[in-house]
Amino acid sequence: MTKHEALPDAALADAMMDMGARARAASRAMAQRTPDERSRALSAMANAIRAAESDILAANQKDLDIGRAKDLSPALMDRLALDAARIESIAAGLEAVAVLPDPVGRELARWTVPSGLDIARVAVPLGVIGIIYESRPNVTADAAALCVRSGNAAILRCGSESANASGAIATAMRGALADRGLPEDAVQLVPTTDREAVGHLLGGLGGQLDVVVPRGGRGLVERVQAEARVPVIGHLEGLCHAYVDKAADPAKAVEIVLNAKMRRTGICGSLEKLLVDSAAAADLLPSIAEALIAAGCELRGDEGARKLVPEMRTATEEDWQTEYLAPVLAVKIVDGIDGALAHISEWSSGHTETVITEDAAVAERFLSDVDSAIVMHNASTQFADGGEFGMGAEIGIATGRIHARGPVGADQLTIFKYVVRGTGQTRP
């Protein structure tokens, strides 16, 4: 891997273009390997990370020293920190991807047309995938693994906070690829010393980058969406809503809302907004609020909600558009399913919404009319996760509208081509 300190503009541009060209060549080689070869490479990558434990821990120590000098928050320091158990967990994650079904070469459909041509739609890798992410060093391994599983080449840009540990992890994985006779350039890590490197990735590296996957906060995603000249599989925020209908089972409503909000507040599938049917809010909301407050959740309500639960702070318009990622929930009384649909249509980020009701017609209307990547009935939004969907590891939850929505796993990192078999056909 090219190692360099901050480079002059032209040299950085050259280095990035070179990285793109090497990724393209590697992606072609990866696409032509067999599923078994890719599986064995992933197992070898897992073992290489175990073998590199002391290197990775030493590199991580450097990151932590720098982070401490920069006065990073304790939460961020905790996300950065590695130990033997976390490194084993990274290796185990690679092994889990090694046993996932290989998505490349699947025949998605096949048919014969009147001209006699035999037409098959066959899954192929996307090509070269740029992944831009923040802080946690395990993403370096997770993202690389999904790209290798799907026959792609990955160009990874980690957050500067984890630069050293991510570099050590990438070095171990590249070594394993080379040992298995696969191109090490299928996994490349962009040097983080140049902030302009992200701009080069978003510019597409002269056509060598096929797609960019941003994985981070709103600032990153917005920069990507504003600057990208390549397709983006975007992960905007998860402004998830639950609508509690008048026909909700009260006990289910309490359990689902409590779990959706409080199980883990920092994930994109955590609940951020609660909409309660005005026709039964007096019956339903107080016990939900009581359970949330007892669990340590701050509530912010509109006027109707505050009448029923006076402990709530007043919600402002800001609250309807804010992803808290914290034990805070905004609560609004809505005029039945119509009111819920209107509110969600206006404010949702298109990630995950759930309806809690025993009325099948209301449920089906919600599932049909809410236009989000994931719509749920009588289930916690915290299930919005590739693993919980039975899809294996994921690189994120896509909130855009093209190529893929919802959990982006190895399958979603492929596209297809048409394979047409003839016997000499010419077109009349």
Next chain:
Amino acid sequence: MTKHEALPDAALADAMMDMGARARAASRAMAQRTPDERSRALSAMANAIRAAESDILAANQKDLDIGRAKDLSPALMDRLALDAARIESIAAGLEAVAVLPDPVGRELARWTVPSGLDIARVAVPLGVIGIIYESRPNVTADAAALCVRSGNAAILRCGSESANASGAIATAMRGALADRGLPEDAVQLVPTTDREAVGHLLGGLGGQLDVVVPRGGRGLVERVQAEARVPVIGHLEGLCHAYVDKAADPAKAVEIVLNAKMRRTGICGSLEKLLVDSAAAADLLPSIAEALIAAGCELRGDEGARKLVPEMRTATEEDWQTEYLAPVLAVKIVDGIDGALAHISEWSSGHTETVITEDAAVAERFLSDVDSAIVMHNASTQFADGGEFGMGAEIGIATGRIHARGPVGADQLTIFKYVVRGTGQTRP
């Protein structure tokens, strides 16, 4: 439809944003209609175009008068010109789309996970689709029809040459939508008097546009790829290659190459480059060349090809990257399948390539290793067409790598969402 002459910048921006907002509202309504409602709307649109024949012809006459004053080429004037038969053909095209299967709401997959959740991946419309195209007024109807079939709203930007006829066609279709109780804003035509309108579309209309489909020459596609802030389903050129292997059946090779090049030279699936295996070029190339020359095709060859067919002009590097769309073919002698793969990998635009051989191993290697939207064995590249693939009408052949490759029909104008049905599940 808002009608306005060239507007000041701010007024144009407002008009375009308003168009986007109305398209978004229309797309939501369209997505919730039934397949039958969309089918009936398409039939009504066909009849409305028939009923508006005299209006459309009068509008077309204005376009032709302007075109004549601008001294447009006879070929372009012919593409612009409408008559009763062409209008009937436009209406018939709408009726063909009316009987296509409706892609919205299809259950693409459904499974149950250990938590008991029932998960379905369901097809939904993309949303608001911007289509930017050139000259031929029939595209106004074709593009609108595919968007209506797939539950989307279309914002159409035609070439200025067909502005009047396209306007009359759009007016007829909007009237039919309104008559059927569907939102007329599901089909909107951008005024062509403002060239900046394309810039607004490429900017995404403040998040209201979900995808842009450019349909035109390289200049348009490159502008779109450079400026677009929204996802693009791109249609680059069709720099299609045929590789004639030493194990080719000589008669098939002549017929397929002749058909692929000369059946229609102006379509994106027409053959532009011929690669011939050096191991049998002396046997195979002369008769292929003779047939092409007899049909009026100009040949440009590399040194090896010119030794065998001295009538050829010398091909320059320019020839390997030029889409002629004319009776011209560049010919190169390559070192077997490896040479063919290397040349295609360097020069292909990723549209369609074909291999002519009786050697099954060579054919499978070509089909596997050529990374184009469509790869063929013993078939003419002129089959690269949604109708020939049994997919119905198409909006173009996508040469990008995400969302869809190859023919883009109604199915490809949808995406999916996950519908999750639970019974009160919370995540442990």
